[in-house]
Amino acid sequence: MFSKxxxxxxxxxxxxxxxxxxxxxxxxxxxxxxxxxxxxxxxxILQDLSRKxxxxxxxxxxxxxxxxxxxxxxxxxxxxxVIDGDKIFHGCGLGLKQCSEAQPCxxxxxxxxxxxxxxxxxxxxxxxxxxxxLVQKVTFLKRN
Amino acid sequence: MFSKxxxxxxxxxxxxxxxxxxxxxxxxxxxxxxxxxxxxxxxxILQDLSRKxxxxxxxxxxxxxxxxxxxxxxxxxxxxxVIDGDKIFHGCGLGLKQCSEAQPCxxxxxxxxxxxxxxxxxxxxxxxxxxxxLVQKVTFLKRN
DNA sequence: ATAATAAAAGACAAAAATATCTTTTATTAG
DNA sequence: CTAATAAAAGATATTTTTGTCTTTTATTAT
Numbered sequence: 001m002f003s004k005x006x007x008x009x010x011x012x013x014x015x016x017x018x019x020x021x022x023x024x025x026x027x028x029x030x031x032x033x034x035x036x037x038x039x040x041x042x043x044x045i046l047q048d049l050s051r052k053x054x055x056x057x058x059x060x061x062x063x064x065x066x067x068x069x070x071x072x073x074x075x076x077x078x079x080x081x082v083i084d085g086d087k088i089f090h091g092c093g094l095g096l097k098q099c100s101e102a103q104p105c106x107x108x109x110x111x112x113x114x115x116x117x118x119x120x121x122x123x124x125x126x127x128x129x130x131x132x133x134l135v136q137k138v139t140f141l142k143r144n
Numbered sequence: 145m146f147s148k149x150x151x152x153x154x155x156x157x158x159x160x161x162x163x164x165x166x167x168x169x170x171x172x173x174x175x176x177x178x179x180x181x182x183x184x185x186x187x188x189i190l191q192d193l194s195r196k197x198x199x200x201x202x203x204x205x206x207x208x209x210x211x212x213x214x215x216x217x218x219x220x221x222x223x224x225x226v227i228d229g230d231k232i233f234h235g236c237g238l239g240l241k242q243c244s245e246a247q248p249c250x251x252x253x254x255x256x257x258x259x260x261x262x263x264x265x266x267x268x269x270x271x272x273x274x275x276x277x278l279v280q281k282v283t284f285l286k287r288n
Numbered sequence: 289a290t291a292a293t294a295a296a297a298g299a300c301a302a303a304a305a306t307a308t309c310t311t312t313t314a315t316t317a318g
Numbered sequence: 319c320t321a322a323t324a325a326a327a328g329a330t331a332t333t334t335t336t337g338t339c340t341t342t343t344a345t346t347a348t
Contacts, residue, residue, distance in 0.1 A: 062293085063293075095152075118258045
């Protein structure tokens with residue numbers, strides 16, 4: 001569905017949203033451990049998200065990652081778009097570049113509906129909203 | 145969403161369903177041309193589908209690929225399962241192996257619904273059903 | 289100022305997915 | 319039986335994705 005990079009990105013962002021604020025930043029090691037991902041790999045991904053303004057970071061002692069108010073309002077769909085692009089929301093299910101309303105692939109119309117629902121759900125899922133459930137341990141970000 | 149391999153597989157199978165029967169088989173070259181895919185690559189994919197009984201083939205002059213009655217009754221979901229496996233239908237949206245009802249990831253419940261709809265739609269889409277629309281040119285399998 | 293810390297950046301490596309080319313095997317028509 | 323045809327199989331190449339390791343830069347505390 002999503003690339004591994006994107007899965008890590010989503011998990012990391014939810015983790016950061018939950019574990020940090022402007023005063024208490026969270027480091028790469030803790031993130032990698034918390035979401036069960038390779039440390040340097042998630043580092044790269046967060047660099048990328050940082051350049052694109054999705055997450056804030058500072059270097060040095062007590063440095064790390066955190067989310068500004070703005071960032072907490074972003075949705076999972078925003079992260080996905082930044083990492084994997086939006087072909088999952090708009091591309092043809094069969095990979096046809098010219099697939100369109102006028103020239104639909106055999107599953108175009110049905111697909112459109114399912115995709116719209118997925119997008120709606122991912123747009124609605126704001127990062128800030130996950131903090132509570134994680135604290136209460138009703139959802140999980142790790143394999144074990 | 146699906147791998148390229150899987151997209152080619154679906155397009156090829158729909159193409160074969162439409163273009164062939166037991167008497168009039170369709171060759172790899174024609175398929176590759178018809179769905180705009182690399183010839184040898186779709187060859188490999190069809191070999192695989194053939195081994196798994198999803199498509200019939202014969203060698204030699206007038207040989208090629210065709211679908212038996214059984215095969216015409218298969219759904220796009222069947223093809224996807226054979227090529228990409230069923231993690232798209234059952235796997236966690238965030239790639240967590242241990243994600244479950246008891247230990248759900250943050251988007252588990254919403255995702256489950258969207259995925260179920262997608263699966264239902266793909267299960268309902270039988271290969272045999274596409275032949276008519278393609279003949280009538282209301283759907284397309286090529287980029288241009 | 290200096291040392292310690294932590295992210296940023298760059299280089300490199302491994303694995304998987306995608307694609308191509310060549311040889312072999314089965315079938316058919318002549 | 320032979321030549322032609324077409325898929326099957328095998329080998330290899332390329333590209334993309336995923337992952338690791340090392341060096342650099344920025345920040346902080348002492």
